[in-house]
Amino acid sequence: MQFTSEQRLDDVVYEREFTLDEIPGILWTPASASAPVPLILLGHPPLGLRRMYPRLVARARQSAAEGFATATIELPGSGDRPRWPAAEQARADLRRAMEAGEPVSDEIVDALILPLVDKAVPEWQAALDALLSLPEIGGPVGYSGGVISIGIRLAVVEPRIVAAGLFAGSFVPRAMFEEARQVTIPLHVLLQWDDEGNDRQAALDLFDAFSSEEKSLHANMGGHTGVPQFAGDAAARFFTRHLK
Amino acid sequence: MQFTSEQRLDDVVYEREFTLDEIPGILWTPASASAPVPLILLGHPPLGLRRMYPRLVARARQSAAEGFATATIELPGSGDRPRWPAAEQARADLRRAMEAGEPVSDEIVDALILPLVDKAVPEWQAALDALLSLPEIGGPVGYSGGVISIGIRLAVVEPRIVAAGLFAGSFVPRAMFEEARQVTIPLHVLLQWDDEGNDRQAALDLFDAFSSEEKSLHANMGGHTGVPQFAGDAAARFFTRHLK
Numbered sequence A, B: 001m002q003f004t005s006e007q008r009l010d011d012v013v014y015e016r017e018f019t020l021d022e023i024p025g026i027l028w029t030p031a032s033a034s035a036p037v038p039l040i041l042l043g044h045p046p047l048g049l050r051r052m053y054p055r056l057v058a059r060a061r062q063s064a065a066e067g068f069a070t071a072t073i074e075l076p077g078s079g080d081r082p083r084w085p086a087a088e089q090a091r092a093d094l095r096r097a098m099e100a101g102e103p104v105s106d107e108i109v110d111a112l113i114l115p116l117v118d119k120a121v122p123e124w125q126a127a128l129d130a131l132l133s134l135p136e137i138g139g140p141v142g143y144s145g146g147v148i149s150i151g152i153r154l155a156v157v158e159p160r161i162v163a164a165g166l167f168a169g170s171f172v173p174r175a176m177f178e179e180a181r182q183v184t185i186p187l188h189v190l191l192q193w194d195d196e197g198n199d200r201q202a203a204l205d206l207f208d209a210f211s212s213e214e215k216s217l218h219a220n221m222g223g224h225t226g227v228p229q230f231a232g233d234a235a236a237r238f239f240t241r242h243l244k
Helices: A049-065 A085-099 A106-132 A148-157 A174-180 A200-209 A229-243 B049-065 B085-099 B106-132 B148-157 B174-180 B200-209 B229-243
Strands: A002-008 A013-020 A023-030 A037-043 A069-073 A137-145 A161-167 A187-192 A215-220 B002-008 B013-020 B023-030 B037-043 B069-073 B137-145 B161-167 B187-192 B215-220
Touching: A013 A049, A013 A106, A023 A049, A023 A106, A037 A049, A037 A106, A037 A148, A037 A229, A049 A069, A049 A229, A069 A106, A085 A106, A106 A137, A106 A148, A106 A174, A137 A148, A137 A229, A148 A161, A148 A174, A161 A229, A174 A200, A187 A200, A187 A229, A200 A215, A215 A229, A229 B229, B013 B049, B013 B106, B023 B049, B023 B106, B037 B049, B037 B106, B037 B148, B037 B229, B049 B069, B049 B229, B069 B106, B085 B106, B106 B137, B106 B148, B106 B174, B137 B148, B137 B229, B148 B161, B148 B174, B161 B229, B174 B200, B187 B200, B187 B229, B200 B215, B215 B229
Parallel strands: A037 A069, A037 A137, A137 A161, A161 A187, A187 A215, B037 B069, B037 B137, B137 B161, B161 B187, B187 B215
Antiparallel strands: A002 A013, A013 A023, A023 A069, A215 B215, B002 B013, B013 B023, B023 B069
């Protein structure tokens, strides 16, 4: 892990960009922490870190104010990272289906999401290795948001992640429902009830599939990107409850 | 409204029992309030105030600590209030169906709930008249919990109620779905996901039916009576957001 830039954004949060095996990432830490702090991995949709930066830094600032470090890495095939042909094909198929108003087939969803999960999850685990070796990062570790299938796989395979906040707002391959049954850590699942691009029933089925003894579904209005401020606050309290 | 007893329970909450047209009720106010406070009407299942008292006083204490007055009245046909034959018959039919493991018919649900709503709602409105005439009660007013159909009807017909926290844990007559479409105030709906005595799909359909621009569904584990403490805290924050 190599730090490539650092800056104190304000009195609350300190930002460092890094690369890890050529994957770009960002680490935010509380500007005033004196002891090692818990860590929240910030997931995001595959639109590129640069485009997602404003929303990520807002989440990072809120988390830093509550005493958490946060970190994120670029997803495979996003930002400046190399594309792979099958994913490009799947994205093109998805666009075509949506523009034609057709249902998005299981084949498209599988091609879009499954390789992304397979590639991304080991990278997030490697990032976790590197982040937890820093003296200012203690633990425990949570995972928050982004592509829900990545969150599910991480919750299953990565024992250092003790709680996850998931956003039920993206396509979920059927195979992930089986993995969801293996999830037992506390979950906080956000669903935008009136998210037209999202299959509400699939999101409810997925919530039902999780085996976690503590799981909460918070459904709100406001559309895909209109998560209310109070819903973000509730997710923050979930992490405070489980990581502090 | 006649007060029949009063006592300071502790440093937090002051309790007064009252009767209003022979209906028993309880009013709890913050022990240390200096100005008129907002009011939350505490709904409850039709099991009698005496039996519900421990849970009600716990909700009243939490609300008083946050600066709210709370009040409740006995439901028609509960506690020492006179039964009416049709309700007794409906309760017996319900018991029989549940003991036989049979589905509870629409007829039973209608007979059980609709007359209760028709009788109870004007009584809660009369209680509201009396409570708001007290100098220590200001407003705004919220309604919380209990028989969800009573909450729905109150949200439709009583403009002084500006926010409602509803518990999706009881039978809902089909006719109430139409009334739900007329609800436009902010709603916080609690659903116990693994509540075996409750029809989850009906609860989700009901949530969908509400026309409120702000509505949140919080689904948690723990069974019908096992609402987690953090879910109660979230409901309290909903009222703080809307009544303060």
